[in-house]
Amino acid sequence: MQHIRAHVLVCAGTGCKSAGSKEVELAFQREIKAQGLADEVMVVETGCHGFCEYGPLVIVYPEGTFYSRVTAEDVPEIVESHLLKGRMVERLLYHEPMTHEMIPKYSDINFYKKQHRLVLAHCGTINPEQIEEYIAVGGYEGLGKALTLMTPEEVVEEVKKSGLRGRGGGGFPTGLKWSFAKQSVNDKKYVICNADEGDPGAFMDRSVLEGDPHKILEGMAICGYAIGADEGYIYVRAEYPLAIKRLRVAIEQAEAMGFLGENIFSSGFNFQIHIKEGAGAFVCGEETALMASIEGKRGMPRPRPPFPAVSGLWGKPTNINNVETFANVPQIIVNGADWYCQFGTEKSKGTKVFALTGKINNTGLAEVPMGITMREIIYDIGGGINNGKKFKAVQIGGPSGGCLPEELLDLPIDYDSLTAVGAMMGSGGLVVMDEDTCMVDVAKFFLNFTQSESCGKCTPCREGTKRMLEILTRITEGQGREGDIELLENMAKNIKETALCGLGQTAPNPVLSTLKYFRNEYEAHIKEKRCPAGVCEKMAVYTITDKCKGCGLCAKTCPVKAISGTLKQQHVIDQAICIKCGACMSVCPFKAITKG
C-alpha cells in the first residue's frame, strides 16, 4: 500500500447530487486511474458543505483548495494540472461576488469565515457512509463517556447546564424536557428524533442527516441512557431518500460495532433505533401528530397535557427532540456544558444553523453563534442581495414565523429577541426578499401553505385560516374593502388563542408581522387598488406610452381585443376589457408598454 497523499472530497449532498456530483465523482475515479494516481489519491464522497449555490463542490486536500461548479468535463484538467503537477485550476476557484476576488482556500471564503460550525463540523469533511471516519474525528466518545463515566442524572444535569434549547422551533430547554421524561416511572420509554423537516426552504436537518448521520444516532443513544429508554425512532420524511439511505447504513454500522444494540460499552445499557418514514404531511412535525403517525394512525395532533414525557408513543413516556438538538448533544457531553456556554447569548446558548434561500447570492447553510445579527448573515455570509437589488424583508421561521423589515437587520438573533418582534426562530429557514416582492402576496403564500396543511381537526385552524386566506386573496385581486385589515387582525388573534396545536397557533404570524411592518402596502392594495411592487397581476394597469410607433403587433396579440388604434399612431388599451395577461408587453418591440 502506498501513502495516500491527496484526498479529493466530492460533495454528495442532495443539492450537489442534483447538480451532477455523481458524474463528477465517477469522472475523478476514472481519470485518476487513467493517470496512474489510483494508489496515491483517494476520492471521498462527503455530505453537504452548505454552499449549495456553487455546487457541485470539490475540495482537494492537503491544500484545501476549493473548486466550485465543477462538471465532469472539468475533471481531466483538475487531475492533470492539480493532482499530477500541483497547479490549481484557477478558473474553477471561487470568486467573491462582491469583490470578484479569487479565493483558492476553503477556509478563506467569506461564506465560511464568519460561521462557527459545531453541528455541521463534520458535514463535508467526512464520508458519512463510513463509521471509521466518524470515529476518527472523535465520534461516539460522548456516548462512551456518558455510559462509562456518568450517571443518567449527571447527563441530564450537564445538558441542563449547557442551556441547550430545542432547535425545532419552540426553543424549550432540552435538559428540562429530558428531566420530565426521566422522572416518569414506567417499564418502557421511547426517544424520538423529529426529522420531519417541512418548512418551505429549510434543509438543515436533511444536511445533518446526510452528512453526519452517526451524530444523530449518538445523540439519541445518550438521551436514551439519560431518561431510561431502550428504543428510539427517527421520524424522517420520505422525500429525503438519501438521508434515509445514509441513516440505514449508519444504524447497521453502529450495530455491527456495538454502539447500538445490547450492553453498549459493557454498561448494561441497551438501545436500538428504528426509522419511520413520514408521508409528507406538514402537521406531522407537531409532536403529538408525529407520534400518532408512528402508531399507524392518521397524523393529527391531540390536546396536551398529557405531555409526551408522561404519555407519549403508545402511551409510554417519550422524549422527542429535533435533529439539530440531538446533533448538539455529543459535543456537550465530550467537552462539557461550560465549553458549550461560551457560544451564544445569555439565554440562547450555542449555535444555530440557518438555511439561506430567496433573493440572496449565496444560497446555502450557515451555522452561526446565537446573537449574530441578521445583517451579518445576509450580507457577510450570504453575499448580499441578487442582482444588486435592494433588501426589503426576511422571512424567518417558516410558515409559523414572521417577516422582518430592514430596520430590524441589526437585531441580535436569539429565541427571545425574535419572539419579541413577532417572528420566531422556527427551524431556521431564512427567505430573503428584495424590493420586487409584494408583502401581501408573501403573507398569502405562507397562509396558503398552512391552510393546505391544516389537518382539519379544530375549527379555528380549519375554518379561520381559510377565511383569512379568502380575505387576502380578495385584497390582492383589487377587491379589498375598508375594514379588511382590522378583520384580519381580529381573526388572527382568535386563531392564535384557540387553535389546538402549534400549526394553527402560529399560522397567522406571517399576516400579523407583515401587517405590523408593511401596513402601508396593505393600505395601497385596499384603498388605492394598487400593488406597490407590481406583483399582484389582477391590479396591474398596462398602459401604452408615446414610445409607441403604431405597429399594431400588440393589438394582434391581445387575446381579448382590448387594444385599438390606427397604424403608425399610438394605440390605447381599454382597461375595462383588459385581463392583465401581459401578452402585449412581451411582444412590443419598442418597450412602449408599461405596467404599474
Next chain:
Amino acid sequence: MKTLEDLKALREKLKGDIKVRQKQGTKIIIGMGTCCIAAGAREVMSAVLDELAVRKLNDVQVQQTGCIGMCEKEVLLDVIRPDEPRITYGNVKPADVKRIIADHVVNGRIIEDLVVGKIEQEG
C-alpha cells in the same frame, strides 16, 4: 465496543487516515513543473509515497508545487517540519529519498550535502 479505552485506541488508529484533511504535521513539497517532471520528479514522488507507506508515516503531507526557477538543481524537494525552517534539497534522486525521510522527516537532522536553500519563516 467494550470500553471507552477501546474506542480511543481505535480512534488513534483511524485518525491517520484523515490527517491529510487537517493542517498539521510535517510537509514534503516536490517541484512538479514540466522541467521537474522531465528531471524525474514523478519517480521521486513515488519513492516518497512508498517510503512513507513503509514507515506508516500517515501524518506527513505531500504537496506539489510548480517550477521554482532553479531548474539546474532539479528534482527539488522541500521539507518543512512544524515550527522549523523550510529546507530545500536539490538534485534529489529516488535513491536519496530513504535518507531524507529517515534523517530529516523523522529525526530532524538536516542532510547538509543535499541542501540548496533554507527559508526561515514559512507563512
